[in-house]
Amino acid sequence: MNNYLKIWKITALNALQETFINRATNLLFFLGKIIRLTMSLLVLWLIKGQLSSFLTYTPNEIVIFFLTYQFIDNLSQVIYRGVYLFSSLVRSGEFDFLLIKPISPLFRSLTGRPDVNDAIFIIPSTMISVYLVSQLDLNITLTSFLWYLLLLFNSLLIATAMHILVLVIGVLTTEVDGVIWMYRDLTRMGQFPVNMYMEPLRTILFFLIPVGTMFTIPAQVLINKPGQVSMVITLLIGLSSLIVSYSLWLWSLKKYTSTGS
C-alpha cells in the first residue's frame, strides 16, 4: 500500500511540475472551469427565481443535485485522469512496460496523471458549494448528512468501476476517447434528478449505467426525500459494479495482444 502511495505521489508531483511549466495553458483551463461553474450556477439561480417546483422538488433542492454531480465529477477527474491517456499507451506499446512492472497496471492506467488543475479547482468549488448549501432552505439532518457521505463514497466506487470499464474497452479496441466522453456526457444527465427522464432511459440510468445511483440517490438522501432505489441496493450496485469491472479488466488482460509494440 505504501508503495502505491509513493508512486502516486511521484506521478502527482510530475503532473504538478508539468503544470508549472505550462502556466498560461493551465491558467486558461482553470478560467474555463470557473466560467462553466459560474454560468451553471447563474442559470440554476435564474431557474430558481422562476419555478415553484421541479418534479417533486423545490428549486433549492435542485441545486443539491447539481452540486453533487459537480463534486463527484470533479473528484473522479482529479484521480482518474490517466484513463484519458490510455489509448496512446496501448497504441504506442508503452502499456507493455506497465504490465511487466511489479505494480498493478490497473493502478497505473487509472491514476496515470492526476489532474492538478481539477485538484486546485475542487477546493474553491467545494467551498462555494458548502456556502451555497448553508444559504439554502433545506431539510438536512445529521443522519441524512452521514448517509450522504457514505453514498458519495459509493458514487466514487461506481465512478472507479466506470473508468475501469473504459480501460477494458481500451485494451480490447485501443479506442478510449469516444467511450470516455460518452461516459462524461451520460453523467452530465445526472445534473438533474434522473427520475425526470422517460422510460426506458430512466431505468438504464439507474441500473445499467448507474448515473442515478451516483448522483440522484445521494442528493435525495441528503434532502430527506424518498429515493427510487433503497440505500442497500445503492450500496450493492456500487460494490458489485466494482467487482464486475475488475473481473472484466482481468479478462481483458488475457485478451491483450500488444498491438502497439
Add this chain to the structure above:
Amino acid sequence: MSYFRKYLIVLKLSWQNGLVYRTSLLMWRLRQFLSTLMSLTVWQVMFSGNQTLFNYQQQEMISYIFLVSFLQSMILATIMHGLAADIYSGKISDILLKPINLFGYLATLDLADKFKNIIFTIIEAIILAFIFHPVIILPSLINFGVFIFTILIGVILYFLIQLLFGSIGFWSPETWAPRFLFMMFLEFTAGKLFPLDILPKMVQNIVLLTPFPYFSYFQIQVFLNRLTTQQLITYLATSIFWTILLTIVVGKIWKRGIKGYQAAGI
C-alpha cells in the same frame, strides 16, 4: 469547371473518410442526441406547471431547442480541431505544395463534415419529434431568407475562428487550452442549453457584442420572429462587423504565419 472538380473530389474523399470510423461517428452523434434530449426533458419538466417561463411559451422553447440542435450541427460542425497540430508538426506542407487553395481545401473538408452531421441530425430530430411533438411555425418568406443569410454568416464566422485557433500552430503547440476556454464560452453563450434572453439584461448586452450568439441564438430568434426590426438590424450589423474584422485579422495572421513557416524531413 476543372477548378471546382478538385474540390469536389476533396469533398467526396472527406465524406468517405468521415465514414471510416463508424463507431466513433455513432458515439459522437449519440452524445449530441443525449445532450438535446436532456435539454428538452429539463424544459418540458419546467413547463409542466407553468404556461410561460422567461417570456417563452412551452412550444416556443421546445422549438428553440430543436432548432438550436439542428443549427449547431450545421454551424459548429468542423474538422479543423487538429489544424494547429497539423501546422506545428509540418503536416500541412503536403497541402501547401499542391495546386489547391488551402482555405478552399479546409472549407471543403468542413462542408463534408457539416453534410454528414446534418443527415444524422435530421434522423435524430425525427426520433425526438415523436417524443416531444414540437410545433414549429415556419417564418415568412422574407424572414426565411434572412434566416438563411444569418446561417451563412454563422458558418463563415465559425470557420474564421477555427482558422484563428489553427494559426496558433505556427508559433506554439499549446492550442488546447485557448480552445477549451472558447468552448466553455460557446457552451453557455451560443444558446444550446437555454436562450440568451433568459439571462440578466446586462449580461445579454455584453454577450450580444461578442461573436458567440451568432452561432445559433441569433438565427433562431430570426426564425421564431422574436426580434424587432431595430434589433434585427443591430445584430445583423454586429455579426457582419465580426465577419469582416475576423477576415482581416485571420488574413494578416496567416500571411505572417506562412511567411515564417518552415518544415523539414516531413
